[in-house]
Amino acid sequence: MPSRLELTIARRLSFSKEQRAFTRGVSIFAALGMALGVASLIVVLSVMNGLAGELSGRLLKAVPHLEVHEVSSALGVIETLEVDGLSISHTPYIRRQLMLRGDFSSSGAELTGVGASAPDVFSMSVVEGDLNIVLTQRFHVALGEVLARNLGVGVGDTIDAVLPQIAITPFGLLPRYRKLTVGAVVAVGASPDATLALTSLETASKLSRTDEADGIRVQLSDPSRAGEVAQLMTSASQGALTPITWAETYQSLFAAIRMEKLMVSILLSALIAVAAFSVISSLTMSVAEKRSDIASLRVLGLTPVGVRTIFLLHGLFLAVFGIGIGLALGLFLTANIEGFMRLLETLFGWTLFDPSVYYIGGLPTDLQWSDVAYIVTGALVLSLIAAVYPAHRASKISPVLALDGLEAV
Numbered sequence: 001m002p003s004r005l006e007l008t009i010a011r012r013l014s015f016s017k018e019q020r021a022f023t024r025g026v027s028i029f030a031a032l033g034m035a036l037g038v039a040s041l042i043v044v045l046s047v048m049n050g051l052a053g054e055l056s057g058r059l060l061k062a063v064p065h066l067e068v069h070e071v072s073s074a075l076g077v078i079e080t081l082e083v084d085g086l087s088i089s090h091t092p093y094i095r096r097q098l099m100l101r102g103d104f105s106s107s108g109a110e111l112t113g114v115g116a117s118a119p120d121v122f123s124m125s126v127v128e129g130d131l132n133i134v135l136t137q138r139f140h141v142a143l144g145e146v147l148a149r150n151l152g153v154g155v156g157d158t159i160d161a162v163l164p165q166i167a168i169t170p171f172g173l174l175p176r177y178r179k180l181t182v183g184a185v186v187a188v189g190a191s192p193d194a195t196l197a198l199t200s201l202e203t204a205s206k207l208s209r210t211d212e213a214d215g216i217r218v219q220l221s222d223p224s225r226a227g228e229v230a231q232l233m234t235s236a237s238q239g240a241l242t243p244i245t246w247a248e249t250y251q252s253l254f255a256a257i258r259m260e261k262l263m264v265s266i267l268l269s270a271l272i273a274v275a276a277f278s279v280i281s282s283l284t285m286s287v288a289e290k291r292s293d294i295a296s297l298r299v300l301g302l303t304p305v306g307v308r309t310i311f312l313l314h315g316l317f318l319a320v321f322g323i324g325i326g327l328a329l330g331l332f333l334t335a336n337i338e339g340f341m342r343l344l345e346t347l348f349g350w351t352l353f354d355p356s357v358y359y360i361g362g363l364p365t366d367l368q369w370s371d372v373a374y375i376v377t378g379a380l381v382l383s384l385i386a387a388v389y390p391a392h393r394a395s396k397i398s399p400v401l402a403l404d405g406l407e408a409v
Helices: 004-015 021-059 071-080 131-136 145-151 201-208 223-236 251-289 291-299 304-335 337-348 369-395 399-403
Strands: 066-068 088-101 106-114 125-129 140-144 158-169 172-187 196-200 215-220
Touching (some): 021 251, 066 223, 071 088, 071 215, 088 201, 106 145, 106 201, 131 140, 172 201, 196 201, 251 304
Parallel strands (some): 106 196, 140 172
Antiparallel strands (some): 088 158, 125 172
16 A cells, blocks of 8 residues: 555646646646547447447347247247246247339338237337238238338338249249238338338238248247246247247347447547556656656655655556546536537537438437446556556666766666
8 A cells, every 4th residue: 555655745746736848738638638538438338338229129129039930839838938027928920031012113021920919029119000900901011111111102002012932824934923002101210120011920821822830929028038038938848949039030230239349449448548658758757857856755765666656656646637537528428418419410400310311310328337447447457557667767766876867777
């Protein structure tokens, strides 16, 4: 533990007005650089956490939390499965890739036919029309909002569903197609809006010419427990079922998000590293300025370890000053980022995030204190490492040589 004398001297070195203007400027630059790096990391990581949470939340409105392909054996297990504090909904489904064709354009889509319990399974918002009509009347379809816009259709319009099957006609072999009526337009608020097409299980069965479901989709009141439910289903079926969780289905997507977060963190950490190593310049100049003072302290009995401790604390005080400013600034910006966005849009007439392009109208944030702890700890460690060399140089100054105006070799 540093003594009170060492703490007092280090504090005076850090905040004294007796420093030369250039040395003080370098110290201020180091502190401000540290503040900028810490604030940037806090804001960017909070935004990336918020975007990842927003993306997963919207995806989970449209995708199954669990999928089971062993239909015959799965129904009995799912219907008898009880998990404390968790409600479970399920419906059989048939899924096909096809081409949807409007009057003037066409687009690829993923058609999913679901059972009558689908309203309990899907939690997406209905922009137009009635989803119940789609699920109860034959050859009706609900389209994702972006898909409907791309096709130029709305509720009541008819579209052609072109199937990847061949029909024999008087004109030769042609792809099978069937006219469908748009009964609803739905919105997830994520990428599925561009390919999503929902219909009843009966309609999907007619289109695909099969009476067998492809699997069962399971929705949970708490999607984070999908892994737990999958293990219970596997155990209850004695290994006959192999449920696939949403995290497994989209693991590549979320792995890419985690990698992107890591790379951004590394790039922005360079700001902190530059500021931390600016501490070397500041402390080195401080050592040169205070050489005679260091010699006097050595003559009065201060040990080399004490000198080293003083300059390590000097570097730490500079870092703490910058980190404190950066922490306050980062938390303030994170809490008010929506307000700053609206202000910029008003002042410059910009639309920073067009909902029709980015599916969001703003920047969601999710401040995780574990990220803040890592940022602050990393900045402190880098600053201490940067202070080691100047502190070591200061501890090597000989009292006799320094008082004679010489520097120890």
